[in-house]
Amino acid sequence: MSSRASGGSIPWEMSLFRELTEGLPRQGPGSPETTLHALGLARGLPPRPRILDVGCGPGAQTIELARATGGRIVAVDIRQRFLDELTQRAGAAGVLPQVTTVNTSMLDMNFADASFDLIWSEGAIFIAGFAAGLGAWRRFLKPGGWIAVSEVTWLVPDPPAEAVAFWARNYPGMGSIERNCRIVADAGYVDPDGFVLPVQDWHNYYGPGETRVARLREKYAGDREVLATLDEVQREYDLFRAHSDSYGYVFYVMRKPGA
Template identity: 80%
Template sequence: MSIFRELTEGLPRQAPGSAAATMRALGLIRGLPDQPRILDVGCGPGAQTIDLARATNGWLVAVDIRQRFLDELTERAAAAGVLPQVTTINTSMFDMDFADASFDLIWSEGAIYIEGFAAGLAAWRRFLKPGGWLVVSELTWMVPDPPAAAAEYWARNYPGMGSVERNCQLVAEAGYVSMDGFVLPVQDWWNNYYEPAERRVEELREKYAGDADTLAMLDETSREHDLFRAYHEAYGYVFYVMRKPAG
């Protein structure tokens, strides 16, 4: 098993988030049908997929490139009693080939960065029915001049990271309306994401105590956690809620 797989598999989430945040974002949507068709892009192990299935009584298509995450989602959905509502598809978000106007709602927590914020907004729009909704969470600068250490780190790891103002401009340029959203609470980074990841890092440090290359990778993971601990006021995840025009 690769060190990346060992770092990520079996964790509650693959990005900051919580059931409360998912429900808050869902609450900003109006006019969904009684059983909406929902596409969850980059679903990971599917915590939000299950929350959406329970809350909407909808039919969900969950897409991820890693089969192990889809297997975890299947296990969790079965335990939650929503498995009949969930279809998993192992494919890249770049290769999605759904029919135009297939979904009432497209959801993506912490994954649109893979395609790029602007590119994802543009590419996924055709899958929405007229009047359909798109909800994404995206890593975002909260201040105009972020601290040098944070700016340098994210320039290397996510050079496309934008401000709230810039991302809202991109939403409008992509042809969406009814923009709304909120900043993810700091505890949603720690409770279900960084704290479990930190415990995993410590386990792997013991396992690979003599492997300098692996320890260096683990140090880089810890650096990300330390940066957010120090500079969480400078950046965070933002939920962006938008609608494809009905006309």
Template identity: 40%
Template sequence: MEDITIREFEFALINEFFTELERQGPGSPEETIRALSFISNLSSKAKIADLGCGTGAQTMVLAQNTKATITALDLYAGSIDKLNVTAEKLGLQNRVKGIVGSMDNLPFRNDEFDLIWSEGAIANIGFEKGLNHWKNFLKKDGYVVITYESWFTDERPAEIEKWWVDAVPEIGTIAHNISIMQKTGYIPVAAFTLPESCWIDNYFVPQKARQEEFLKKHAGNKTVEDMIAFMRREADLYSKYKQYYGYVFYIGKKL
């Protein structure tokens, strides 16, 4: 019971930290559009689900570059509130709706979606488990588009291996992840790596000022101090070992 409380507290703190930032994970509008260019046949009747959407940076890019209707889902209510306000501000509220829910228990109908999108979030429930569950909600020939932490090489230094295996026990190489897509019933369409700017300029750099502000706001809070130390180590490890890993966009079509 105590464990659950601590974890929930940390989840709320992490989200309080990140919802003030433009993005909650590495990515960029350019790379979202690049991934979208592999998807054909999205008419104004098309339906997209954006899972683990956060405050919706990529959701708005999807809405502005398609005519589809988008349901964006995240576990954190604060992010969903922010996403719905942004959709309204951009005049997209008729096509974009944020809802609170969990990616591993989706509140959708079978075969409902033409496209399931998810940037930087599937590791929270597991790559294979997510692909298996999400397939139920895709139409035949529907697409799944995911960014996921991946190894770029077959071997890597022990320090970075341990860090990532602790964070994402399932982490694998690009070839391995493509084989999981095939095993779970998708035809691989494309895979490409996110450039470094998605991590550095859009993820680590914007965190710096927020970290200072957050430490001041929560002065004396050991959980916050540990959380910021973890984030700083994540950035240091990235600059040291970025040739070994990164986010990869995986695009698959349901069989």
């Protein structure tokens, strides 16, 4: 979801953001297949790796990683409701003993240095900023450890003005693949790999979101401020339909040197 519609400083429990997101399966584009594809690019992970999942949300990818690796996952988010949803879903999936939830900000994590084999972040590193997140989280990785993040990215050099205007309002830090690859190298990572997420991964996110927006539109029919926010959320969906050739989510997978 775009940053302007993401709740801002409004207390979470009271916010429209909560109503927009509660109970939805994902909070960003993705799919089990995409999570497993990206995991496959992190070559040579040890058995039962120790994983940090940053901005885990309700944990669709957390559960997939737990199943696929047999590892132990520390799942971080600032929304307790998402962590509770993850706990419930991990229990139903039989992977709860592998998952520890931590309610803290990704901007303020204080895990031990070199304590994770893999850092994962689907659709959330934009909150720290692509360069700042990659730089700050590196110390948590063991030498040779992998980091995999998905990030909305320009796919063409001259995207349409409508898309540029929307993302300038909602994520001015959005870069191209080339720029992000330079950031990866400058942050001291090696063996970069990655791929553009399939369009279906956006529909997995937008589909349930659009149904929710339509319901809230009826509920708040007389509230112009809420309707304006819902318009902006819907605009994000419509924009992607119109311009999915120009931008998309990209998974970036790379390794800290060593070992």
